[in-house]
Amino acid sequence: MSAKDEILSRIxxxxxxxxxxxxxxxxxxxxxxMNEEQLxxxxxxxxxxxxxxxxxxxxxxxxEFVAAKLKDASSVVYPQGLDTAWLSALGQNVExxxxxxxxxxxxxxxxxTSAVVTSSAVSVAESGTIILDGQPDQGRRAISLVPDxxxxxxxxSTIVQLLPEAMPRLSITRPLTWISGPxxxxxxxxxxxxxxxxxxxxxxxxxRGL
Amino acid sequence: xxxxxxxxxxxxxxxxxxxxxxxxxAHRELGNTQMRKNLRHATHTIRxxxxxxxxxxxxxxxxxxxxxxxxxxxxxxxxxxxxxxxxNFTARGGxxxxxxxxxxxxxxxxELVKATGSQEVVKVKSMATQEIGLNEHLETEGIDAFxxxxxxxxxxxxxxKPSHILVPAIHKNRTEVRDIFLKEMPVVDPNxxxxxxxxxxxxxxxxxxxxxxxxxAISGANFALADTGTLGVVESEGNGRMCLTLPETLITVMxxxxxxxxxxxxxxxxxxxxxxxxxxxxxxYTSLWTGVTEDDGPQNVHIVLLDNGRTRALADRFGRTALNxxxxxxxxxxxxxxxxxxxxxxxxxxxxxxxxxxxPLLTGIEVEENGSLPYASxxxxxxxxACPVKINIPEIxxxxxxxxxxxxxxxxxxxxxxxxxxxGGSWALGKGKNIGLLExxxxxxxxxxxxxxxxxxxxxxxxxxxxxxxxxxxxNKSFRDWWSDEKESK
Numbered sequence: 133m134s135a136k137d138e139i140l141s142r143i144x145x146x147x148x149x150x151x152x153x154x155x156x157x158x159x160x161x162x163x164x165x166m167n168e169e170q171l172x173x174x175x176x177x178x179x180x181x182x183x184x185x186x187x188x189x190x191x192x193x194x195x196e197f198v199a200a201k202l203k204d205a206s207s208v209v210y211p212q213g214l215d216t217a218w219l220s221a222l223g224q225n226v227e228x229x230x231x232x233x234x235x236x237x238x239x240x241x242x243x244x245t246s247a248v249v250t251s252s253a254v255s256v257a258e259s260g261t262i263i264l265d266g267q268p269d270q271g272r273r274a275i276s277l278v279p280d281x282x283x284x285x286x287x288x289s290t291i292v293q294l295l296p297e298a299m300p301r302l303s304i305t306r307p308l309t310w311i312s313g314p315x316x317x318x319x320x321x322x323x324x325x326x327x328x329x330x331x332x333x334x335x336x337x338x339x340r341g342l
Numbered sequence: 343x344x345x346x347x348x349x350x351x352x353x354x355x356x357x358x359x360x361x362x363x364x365x366x367x368a369h370r371e372l373g374n375t376q377m378r379k380n381l382r383h384a385t386h387t388i389r390x391x392x393x394x395x396x397x398x399x400x401x402x403x404x405x406x407x408x409x410x411x412x413x414x415x416x417x418x419x420x421x422x423x424x425x426x427x428x429x430n431f432t433a434r435g436g437x438x439x440x441x442x443x444x445x446x447x448x449x450x451x452x453e454l455v456k457a458t459g460s461q462e463v464v465k466v467k468s469m470a471t472q473e474i475g476l477n478e479h480l481e482t483e484g485i486d487a488f489x490x491x492x493x494x495x496x497x498x499x500x501x502x503k504p505s506h507i508l509v510p511a512i513h514k515n516r517t518e519v520r521d522i523f524l525k526e527m528p529v530v531d532p533n534x535x536x537x538x539x540x541x542x543x544x545x546x547x548x549x550x551x552x553x554x555x556x557x558x559a560i561s562g563a564n565f566a567l568a569d570t571g572t573l574g575v576v577e578s579e580g581n582g583r584m585c586l587t588l589p590e591t592l593i594t595v596m597x598x599x600x601x602x603x604x605x606x607x608x609x610x611x612x613x614x615x616x617x618x619x620x621x622x623x624x625x626x627y628t629s630l631w632t633g634v635t636e637d638d639g640p641q642n643v644h645i646v647l648l649d650n651g652r653t654r655a656l657a658d659r660f661g662r663t664a665l666n667x668x669x670x671x672x673x674x675x676x677x678x679x680x681x682x683x684x685x686x687x688x689x690x691x692x693x694x695x696x697x698x699x700x701x702p703l704l705t706g707i708e709v710e711e712n713g714s715l716p717y718a719s720x721x722x723x724x725x726x727x728a729c730p731v732k733i734n735i736p737e738i739x740x741x742x743x744x745x746x747x748x749x750x751x752x753x754x755x756x757x758x759x760x761x762x763x764x765x766g767g768s769w770a771l772g773k774g775k776n777i778g779l780l781e782x783x784x785x786x787x788x789x790x791x792x793x794x795x796x797x798x799x800x801x802x803x804x805x806x807x808x809x810x811x812x813x814x815x816x817x818n819k820s821f822r823d824w825w826s827d828e829k830e831s832k
Binding site for chain 1: 380384388401404407491509512519580606609613625626637639647653654657659
């Protein structure tokens with residue numbers, strides 16, 4: 133008997149008493165009453181608590197703020213689908229590297245890149261979670277992981293209060309990365325410290341009118 | 343296994359056993375005052391954090407109810423769920439393997455690694471691979487496995503054993519961690535301080551090259567979604583993302599009980615898990631992947647579905663809810679026994695209250711080594727209250743104690759002291775007249791107590807009771823006698 137057949141037959145014999153299934157009680161919150169300003173306030177509060185940098189800006193200010201966040205960077209990678217106007221105010225000193233299908237940066241090249249700029253798919257205010265789903269304006273997972281500084285654009289229209297509200301907006305089978313602050317650990321005496329293997333600096337630009 | 347249990351699914355193997363009876367191990371561990379201090383600090387920190395973030399959610403109990411029912415349903419329909427997952431994961435380019443036990447899983451993983459030609463692997467923290475002793479097995483096959491989670495790294499570098507499922511190095515404080523790093527890391531700043539941020543930085547530097555060059559990664563999974571074929575890993579440091587994203591080959595080892603029926607169920611567990619485990623509103627990073635995604639992440643993706651005693655636990659209708667465990671560790675963080683003995687005393691990969699039921703359920707209670715685990719509890723119930731999927735741990739502990747007594751009786755045939763004591767008790771408490779008769783002997787107890795009015799040592803198995811406490815001398819007359827005297831005098 134194959135391992136699969138044997139395990140499945142063990143399961144059948146283990147469940148010989150045919151335990152009943154029940155309808156899942158979904159009494160938890162699935163809709164929110166918060167208006168846009170309350171959502172912004174809540175998400176800012178959570179991200180600041182995680183020690184992320186947060187700015188709430190207008191769409192026209194994106195180039196200026198991206199440039200300010202990257203003033204000390206020597207190079208930046210961006211996914212092919214990102215609006216390049218957002219990088220238009222970057223200084224001459226910041227080398228811009230595009231990551232595109234057929235023209236992928238190697239891991240070593242990413243490691244030698246100081247920062248990354250991406251957009252995001254949906255954000256959950258209550259838990260301070262920004263979700264990337266690999267769309268062309270966010271790129272493949274490696275680019276938002278290897279560089280040490282992540283500048284992430286969060287369009288205000290993509291913010292929801294609750295995780296259950298975010299679910300219908302996600303394509304679950306795309307590679308998903310949920311980000312709640314910069315990388316951190318609680319492994320020493322269960323006290324949280326920021327900055328381990330993932331980007332040690334996370335700057336979030338929350339953009340009105342986007 | 344003896345023929346008595348014929349027809350029961352095989353028990354699990356690997357790191358699921360006590361190496362010695364719990365009372366003996368606990369006695370020794372209690373002597374380690376530094377560890378007790380470290381544990382007390384850590385468990386109290388996490389308790390406060392958990393209570394605060396759980397208290398923020400007005401619908402916490404509703405989430406627990408949903409989580410518990412989803413898990414029960416998943417276990418009740420496990421065969422369909424696994425087949426559905428296999429179909430969807432395979433359709434997306436992943437390869438599914440099935441392993442009856444630890445040995446089989448270790449062999450499958452070894453062959454997959456060897457097929458890549460790589461001599462080393464990077465690892466994301468995983469309870470399943472800890473349980474099957476994968477690292478040790480790979481070592482015998484000439485493959486180096488590098489743990490990349492900070493706490494696992496501390497344990498690996500310190501040639502130590504994990505003592506907690508979430509924070510395996512919880513028994514070490516910052517200074518001890520610093521000393522391990524100074525001694526064991528090939529390249530390390532000799533002036534490294536014991537500041538946690540500096541220690542995290544040292545771990546980053548130590549592992550960076552490994553991540554960037556790794557060809558093969560091995561992970562566990564926090565959940566698998568049957569209806570989409572998706573896997574998820576919940577982590578903090580980014581070591582998980584590194585392992586799940588950069589290598590060409592990704593091998594995931596996952597217990598069969600981790601499968602959830604619907605992808606929407608993620609919304610329940612991703613609220614329950616982070617708040618219960620690290621006491622955060624959300625963990626820094628969660629990764630979900632469905633088979634292979636062209637041009638993004640590993641292109642050679644495998645999963646090993648592991649039984650190793652899970653079907654045996656599933657066969658126990660009173661104990662099967664232990665399989666609902668999402669490995670958050672809230673139960674050990676609130677447990678008064680765990681706080682004092684630490685995780686090593688439990689022997690198994692799974693310590694604390696959940697370990698005290700899960701280990702014997704996976705191996706079978708009649709396995710001598712795990713017989714004492716269900717007694718490693720005061721039955722205070724704090725674990726049940728903290729459990730995000732409402733596993734009634736105290737009830738299962740009592741059930742397993744019963745099984746243990748039955749298994750021992752089966753073995754010895756002759757009635758034990760406990761049997762005789764219970765028989766006596768049932769006679770005494772069965773009728774008022776009987777207990778009245780016994781109470782006539784109270785003055786004898788006073789005699790035994792002597793001058794200081796304390797009974798210090800009882801005979802036979804009752805000696806366990808007086809090992810750490812005295813019994814005050816009984817009164818001259820029983821309450822029942824006093825009561826009837828009172829009534830008469832009125």
